[in-house]
Structures are given as structure tokens and as C-alpha cells.
Amino acid sequence: MALLYRATRLKDRADTHVFTFVVTRSATREPDRDVTSKDFCCAHQRWAVAFSRTEASLGVYLVWRGVCEGMRVYVDFTFTLLSRDHFTANEGFSGKQVRFYAGCAAQGRGRCVSLSELNAKFADARGEFQLELSMSRVRTLYSCELRAPRLDTPPIAFAGFDWSVSASGGVGKEPLTLRLQRLSGEGQRCRVRYALALGEGDRRVHSGPLECLCDAEGGTPPWTPRPPTRLIHKGVRLTVELVWARALAELAVPVAGRAATCYDRDKQAWGLRCDTHSETVRLHMLYRDVHHVPRNHLRYVSWSAWLVRVAPAAGESEAEELPGAPFENYYAQESADEGLMMETALRVEDVSRAGSPFLHPGGELRVRLEWTDTYLLFQATYHVYDDLCRLHAHQMRREIAALQAENYSLERQLFSYQKTLAFAQAQAGGEAAEGGRRSPAERSLSTDTEYA
Incomplete structure (x- = not known):
């Protein structure tokens, strides 16, 4: 194995x-x-x-x-x-x-x-x-030919979802519009980063990086190529680059009350509780299904978190990311999880009064979680296998320290040589200046001698 x-x-x-x-x-x-x-x-x-x-x-x-x-x-x-x-x-x-x-x-x-x-x-x-x-x-790239009457791609498997790119317009004066659509994961929100390109060679039109929230129905904002592209009867080459797609969970967490529950991509249950026992609001993240981690294994999970604003002003982002994100932790099989505390920049006194930009109706905070990496790792405790990596780490540190000491010694020698060379050049320049100060008789004699 x-x-x-x-x-x-x-x-x-x-x-x-x-x-x-x-x-x-x-x-x-x-x-x-x-x-x-x-x-x-x-x-x-x-x-x-x-x-x-x-x-x-x-x-x-x-x-x-x-x-x-x-x-x-x-x-x-x-x-x-x-x-x-x-x-x-x-x-x-x-x-x-x-x-x-x-x-x-x-x-x-x-x-x-x-x-x-x-x-x-x-x-x-x-x-x-x-x-x-x-x-x-x-890099993940998908290519196909869009040709009437079929104006959408076959299903594209990526990040645990099925996707498709559909085209509309492109006939007559109506410009061609492309839209990335998620076909699976109904009711699941996610954030996706991708890029679209039409055509080949010099006529290729590229969208540049696109990033958006994919709603519960799987829709994303449309992209219209500039300059406008027509869907000719021979078809057009479509290339999609899929960078990442991360599942989202949005929770309504009461400021004073019970924990809210959500699920990650592996259908594992998590709880999020609001903690107001310090100067700033903290969010207590609990892994409720920690007892489901297989025996003698570790489950590594990482995620990011945002506080969602009630009504963002013009030019203001919809959500504010928590400091310290992304968060990560290792979980072994236990009867209960002690939880991980996530700090926020939101002061407790600001939440207690009306008009707070993050306090939603009902006295709750809206928290958006974005799941990133998760791995199930063999061996839940420190093992003899760890000795090898630790040995290599110590060996490399010693090698680096020895190279740094050697480099420092060489730099000192180089500085000494440069100093000696500069002193020798200064002395040679002084002697040349003294040798150039001759009397008129000496210069005349020298000239006559040279021309004799």
C-alpha cells in the first residue's frame, strides 16, 4: 500500500x-x-x-x-x-x-x-x-468547438462539480454572450475563478481572469467578448481555463445564543458560535463530527471566513475577511472537539448598539465560510516516519549555516582585497602626480631629448 x-x-x-x-x-x-x-x-x-x-x-x-x-x-x-x-x-x-x-x-x-x-x-x-x-x-484547460445548433459544451468535471459553458446570441446584430453554468450541487453556493477565450491565433479574444460567486442555481455573470464576436456556421473554438472552485457556507450566527450548524464538502457537520467575552467579537469554530475521523488517522481541514455587511456602501466590499485567514487545523478521533477561536476586528461595544454595519435583523452576524483543502492522513500521532523529515531538516539547517559562514568569510576576504587594492591605487596615483611636477628646464631637456 x-x-x-x-x-x-x-x-x-x-x-x-x-x-x-x-x-x-x-x-x-x-x-x-x-x-x-x-x-x-x-x-x-x-x-x-x-x-x-x-x-x-x-x-x-x-x-x-x-x-x-x-x-x-x-x-x-x-x-x-x-x-x-x-x-x-x-x-x-x-x-x-x-x-x-x-x-x-x-x-x-x-x-x-x-x-x-x-x-x-x-x-x-x-x-x-x-x-x-x-x-x-x-493548469486545467478545456477546449471544444461551439457550432450551431448546439450552443453549450458537454459537462466538464472540476472541483467535484459538473460545469458547462453556454452561448447565446452571435446571430445577426446580437453579440455573442458566454456564461459558465454549474450543473451539479443544487443549492450549494461556491466561488469560482476561471477564464474564457474564443478563437485561435491572432483572432483570439480572451476574457482575462474572472472571479465571481456562483449562486444556489449555479449561475454566473455573463461575459460578452470585445470586440463583439459572431457565431459563424463553421463554429468557433472555445477554451476554458478553470483555476479553482470553492464551496461556500453562509451562516446566521446569533450574537448571544446557540451555535449555528453547517456542513463542508465531505458532509461533515460544523458549529459556529459567537464569543463576546473579550474586547472584540470572536467566532468559535467546532468540528461536530470529529468522532467520525477514522482511527489512527488525521483529518486536515483549511478554510477562510468573512463577516457579511448588512448594506455595503458604494465602493465597499460585500464582506470583510477575518484577520488571520486562511485557518487550518488537524483533527484526530475524539469524543468532542474543543474548537478553534477566530478573531475579528469587530468590537463588542459596536455590536451591542443599533446601526452596526455587520449586525443583521434579529441580532445575528452573517458569516461566510469558504472551504479550501481537506486531506485524510495516515498516522494520527508522532511516528518513527517523522524522524526522517526531522533528520533532513536538521541536516539542511547545518548545511545552510556552514554555507552562510563560508559566504561571510569570503565576503570579508573580498572586502580586504578591495581595501588593499584601493590603497595601492591611491599610492600609485600620488607617485605619478609627484613625478609629473618637473622644472621647466627638465621638461625642455626631456623634449629636446625626445626629438633629438
């Missing part, structure tokens, strides 16, 4: 995710058994890690589970086998903007490492080893 052990988001420009797997000995000692990890999510697509074994070597593949006709996904990924001795002995391979599509849903290397080297450098006494997968710059 390949067990997802830890997941880390680096929060860099490339939105890098690092997944660590614990691979049991079945990957190397049971050649007839197909070893594949459980599905996990990255960039709103479902993935898995699969292994192939020959008599002498082991292969590793990244498998795209959300195959959709007409869709292609580009990924920068790196597989790394973690050495038991030193981080510089890690081995792996990588690919830049590797394309996954319906005809090729698995990408990797059939002979990643020999079995003898795997057992000698990477596997422990139980035959288990750790594999690290890094994924970044994930």
Missing part, C-alpha cells in the same frame, strides 16, 4: 503542494499486486500514485483520476525517494508542464530505482520507504 502520510502547501507563487507517502513492502515484495494510493486532491483535481515492478526495478507514476474528454491538465511534478542516511542522497525525477489528457492519464518513470538500491538506501528493516511528491503550476 501507499499511504498518504503528510501534506504541505508551500504558499509560493507556483502554489506548490508536497505530499509524503509511506510505501509498504507490498510494492516491492508482491509483484502480482497492483499498488496504488487512495485518491487525493490537488488544484481541484483528483490524483493517485501508482507503482509498477519488474524483476529488478520499481516504477512510479502520477495518475490523473478526473479524466474528462476535451480536458487537459499541465503539471510540474517531482518524485523524490527519501534517503535514510542523508538528504543529499535523495533520488528522484521531475517533469515540467507534463500534459495529462484522456488518452494519457498516467505519467512517470517505469524504472525509477533498482530494487537492490531501494533496499540498501531507502527502505527500513520492515521494507517500507518514504516517497515525496511535489506538484506545482497545475
Whole structure:
């Protein structure tokens, strides 16, 4: 088996995710058994890690589970086998903007490492080893031809929803208008970021990044290309880039009263209670289904939260994000959750009086939750598997400290050389100036000598 052990988001420009797997000995000692990890999510697509074994070597593949006709996904990924001795002995391979599509849903290397080297450098006494997968710059693109009379795309699977792009107009003087429509998840609100493009080459018209709230019916605002585009009888090429789609939950939380209940994408129950026992209002987030977390597992959940205004003024945003967002926490199986406290910038005295911009009728606050990442991780407590990553971290810190000390020493030497060189140049310049001050007789003699 390949067990997802830890997941880390680096929060860099490339939105890098690092997944660590614990691979049991079945990957190397049971050649007839197909070893594949459980599905996990990255960039709103479902993935898995699969292994192939020959008599002498082991292969590793990244498998795209959300195959959709007409869709292609580009990924920068790196597989790394973690050495038991030193981080510089890690081995792996990588690919830049590797394309996954319906005809090729698995990408990797059939002979990643020999079995003898795997057992000698990477596997422990139980035959288990750790594999690290890094994924970044994930792009999801969907393309098709829009041609009358069919003016909408087939269903597009993304982020757990089915989507479609519908077209209207484009005949006569009426301009063509495009709209992204969510087909599944009835009654569920979400926030989506995407981009649309029509045509190809020099005639391509691009919408740029579009971001909006998708209502309970799944509708989004329409986009009209500029300059206006006509839907010719031969059809037009449509390209959709789906960046992310995050489920939303909006709660009415009484300022003084019981907790409000909502559910995340995995149908897990959460409670949100208002806390007014400090200078500012705090929101107490409770995971009510914490007892449903499988034994010996951790559930990682991250989310963002906003306070919704009653009547936003012109130029004012509809909601104000809570400081410290996004929030994240790990949950293990327990009888009850103690909860996580989220601070707000709203003072308690402002809520107690009428006219507060966030106090809705009935004495309640409207809180919008946006669910981001969730992972079910193997091993709920600190384990011997953690020692390897901690060892690598300490080794890298020592290497960095040694390089910094060496760099500082070289900088001091360079400064000393520059100082010596400047002093020598100053002395040479002074001597040249003194040598140039000759008497008229000397200059005349010199001239006569030169011309003699």
C-alpha cells in the first residue's frame, strides 16, 4: 500500500503542494499486486500514485483520476525517494508542464530505482520507504468547438462539480454572450475563478481572469467578448481555463445564543458560535463530527471566513475577511472537539448598539465560510516516519549555516582585497602626480631629448 502520510502547501507563487507517502513492502515484495494510493486532491483535481515492478526495478507514476474528454491538465511534478542516511542522497525525477489528457492519464518513470538500491538506501528493516511528491503550476484547460445548433459544451468535471459553458446570441446584430453554468450541487453556493477565450491565433479574444460567486442555481455573470464576436456556421473554438472552485457556507450566527450548524464538502457537520467575552467579537469554530475521523488517522481541514455587511456602501466590499485567514487545523478521533477561536476586528461595544454595519435583523452576524483543502492522513500521532523529515531538516539547517559562514568569510576576504587594492591605487596615483611636477628646464631637456 501507499499511504498518504503528510501534506504541505508551500504558499509560493507556483502554489506548490508536497505530499509524503509511506510505501509498504507490498510494492516491492508482491509483484502480482497492483499498488496504488487512495485518491487525493490537488488544484481541484483528483490524483493517485501508482507503482509498477519488474524483476529488478520499481516504477512510479502520477495518475490523473478526473479524466474528462476535451480536458487537459499541465503539471510540474517531482518524485523524490527519501534517503535514510542523508538528504543529499535523495533520488528522484521531475517533469515540467507534463500534459495529462484522456488518452494519457498516467505519467512517470517505469524504472525509477533498482530494487537492490531501494533496499540498501531507502527502505527500513520492515521494507517500507518514504516517497515525496511535489506538484506545482497545475493548469486545467478545456477546449471544444461551439457550432450551431448546439450552443453549450458537454459537462466538464472540476472541483467535484459538473460545469458547462453556454452561448447565446452571435446571430445577426446580437453579440455573442458566454456564461459558465454549474450543473451539479443544487443549492450549494461556491466561488469560482476561471477564464474564457474564443478563437485561435491572432483572432483570439480572451476574457482575462474572472472571479465571481456562483449562486444556489449555479449561475454566473455573463461575459460578452470585445470586440463583439459572431457565431459563424463553421463554429468557433472555445477554451476554458478553470483555476479553482470553492464551496461556500453562509451562516446566521446569533450574537448571544446557540451555535449555528453547517456542513463542508465531505458532509461533515460544523458549529459556529459567537464569543463576546473579550474586547472584540470572536467566532468559535467546532468540528461536530470529529468522532467520525477514522482511527489512527488525521483529518486536515483549511478554510477562510468573512463577516457579511448588512448594506455595503458604494465602493465597499460585500464582506470583510477575518484577520488571520486562511485557518487550518488537524483533527484526530475524539469524543468532542474543543474548537478553534477566530478573531475579528469587530468590537463588542459596536455590536451591542443599533446601526452596526455587520449586525443583521434579529441580532445575528452573517458569516461566510469558504472551504479550501481537506486531506485524510495516515498516522494520527508522532511516528518513527517523522524522524526522517526531522533528520533532513536538521541536516539542511547545518548545511545552510556552514554555507552562510563560508559566504561571510569570503565576503570579508573580498572586502580586504578591495581595501588593499584601493590603497595601492591611491599610492600609485600620488607617485605619478609627484613625478609629473618637473622644472621647466627638465621638461625642455626631456623634449629636446625626445626629438633629438
